Amino acid sequence: MQPVLGFKDNSGSFVSQLKAFMKEHLQGLLEQAVNRLKEQGDLPSDITVSVRVDRARDSAHGDFATNLALAMAKPTGQPPRRLAEKIVQALPADPVVRKVEIAGPGFINFHIDPAAQFQIVRQILGQRDRFGRSHSGQGRRIHIEFVSANPTGPLHVGHGRGAAYGASVANLLQAIGCQVHREYYVNDAGRQMDILAVSIWIRYLQRCGESLPFPANGYRGEYVIEIADAVYAELADGLRRPAAEVLDGLPEDAPDGDKEVYIDALIERARLLLGKDAYDKVFQAGLESILADIREDLEAFGVRYDEWFSERRLVHSGRVQQALDRLREGGWLYESEGAIWFASSRLGDEKDRVVVRENGQATYFASDIAYHLDKLERGFELLIDVWGADHHGYVPRLKAAMQALGADPDSLEVRLVQFAVLYRGKERVPMSTRAGEFVTLRQLREEVGKDAARFFYVMRKAEQHLDFDLKLAVSQSNDNPVYYVQYAHARVCSVFRQLEEKGWKHDVDRGLECLNRLTENHEQALLTLLARYPETVERAARMREPHQLTHYLRELAAQFHTYYNAHTFLVEDDQLRDARLNLIEAVRQAIANGLGLLDVTAPRSM
RNA sequence: GCGCCCGUAGCUCAGCUGGAUAGAGCGCAGGCCUCCGGAGCCUGAGGUCACAGGUUCGAAUCCUGUCGGGCGCGCCA
Known part of the structure; x- marks a missing residue:
């Protein structure tokens, strides 16, 4: 592997490409300086400082700066500027550092040799789509669960942001060398699913010609009718029961009665009249159809999962009981008012x-x-x-709950995503989830395209x-x-x-040798940006925070367009031509890699 | 009432976990330009970082309180 920067580390070997961040290099130099001062007795040896190097905001302050001396002023009881002088004196000589200055209250500013800046182009053209990836995640096993919407209907725009965010975070973590497991938790066991099943069955009965009202609390979407039609196409009248039998003795539905009580009674009635097998058939038809739709939708949205985890399987496997047993053993459960409670208030709830x-x-x-216990038992370090x-x-x-189960509460990290409000220009797009008239993720995608949706989210x-x-x-504008x-x-x-049309050829190696021709301000700015x-x-x-990448x-892109115009x-x-072509090819590669992490395509022409 | 999130330029938002003179895009004002790819480029005005205290060498950033906005507070999922 070719060294990116022409400097050597302590052991005399070339610093590897992947670690060759200038910041880390300077941090290393500063640590050496601090150690040297400790050995000389200029600094107390028991002092520990975390050396931090930041990019200078203002180019008048050089390229990088550290507040090390300021941070050490208090623990050592020495004035920051004096400390800064000592540190600078103890700093080992280094070829990439052209100048070191002390400024303001005690900042140490580094000016980097311009030649070292060119090396980023060499690095990018060498690493190609691996540029920007690292191993700092050290193969840490991370489980990320996102979207996990109930499979009771198509995804809507509210889910879109969670999907885009989760997928991008997962990509980013993978890029820094974490082992990422993407998972969708399928809530296929709850009451909501029964409501869906019964909604489908009622639509089916209507399809058969039975005359009966649709429950107030049922799922009203068009897709329910489609699923009912599909069931009818497959089983014809097989699941038909007379409306009178279905409705006989049921409590009053809303508005006069309680819609919750009514729908629960209707679910019971459906189970009774259909029997387990037939009921499951309806249930399964709904689940499979909607899940397939969600999968396909997400796929087209650039979101892929390693696993679709079924809640029903979890329940049937006895894992819920096991988890509760474990809580009980720990003394976290008690009975009251006929129910079993988890004493979460003892742990901050x-x-x-x-x-x-x-x-x-x-x-x-x-x-x-x-x-979540299951996730931990599968060996993930971070959820x-x-x-x-x-x-x-x-x-x-x-x-x-995590804590009660004996896990580190920090092993669970919950990321909350705020809602998105849709606009068309100045006008707010109405989104009423209740009436079933919500905007679906699919509609959004069809309107603006996958790329724009993913990026905007x-x-x-x-x-x-x-x-x-x-x-x-x-x-199609710069806005x-x-x-x-x-x-x-x-x-x-x-x-x-x-270039091709002009009959010229791009000689990458010649360009690399002539990188020092990139002396324009625009070019320097691009190099630092890269x-x-x-x-x-x-x-x-x-x-x-994927937004940092956007x-x-x-x-x-702005810097490139500026350069292009100038x-x-x-x-x-x-x-000069080859040097410049190398530079813009490096820009292209960085953009392609960055967009790739967001699952946005990088088009060769538009 | 309690809890979580948010409040930065006219608008939409950044601000690198406490650093130097708070930034970008759009919009606005003025001046250039027609170039490899569709209008671009340069300059300028515009701020009590919601408000009030506190912590310290140093605060938009941390702590407390107040005000304003969003969202929650089920034996729902």
């Missing part, structure tokens, strides 16, 4: 929670505890759950409310960030097509 209802049925929370922000009240109880911090402008997302970034990529490709890509991926992954890509790449001077 605001009140205790029911795990087994008065009617003997385990709650959703109980199976969720079992599910990341991505939830809608409306579920935030649920976090303390699940954390409490993660453009903001997850905990920030998102205004999603559909009109902007489809516009549209996706278009702007993709366009930069296509533009590079276009330059290479132009060098920031790996750090950006690293930080975005560590902080679970912002970076926008910046890189300078001609296809010049007669072939050395």
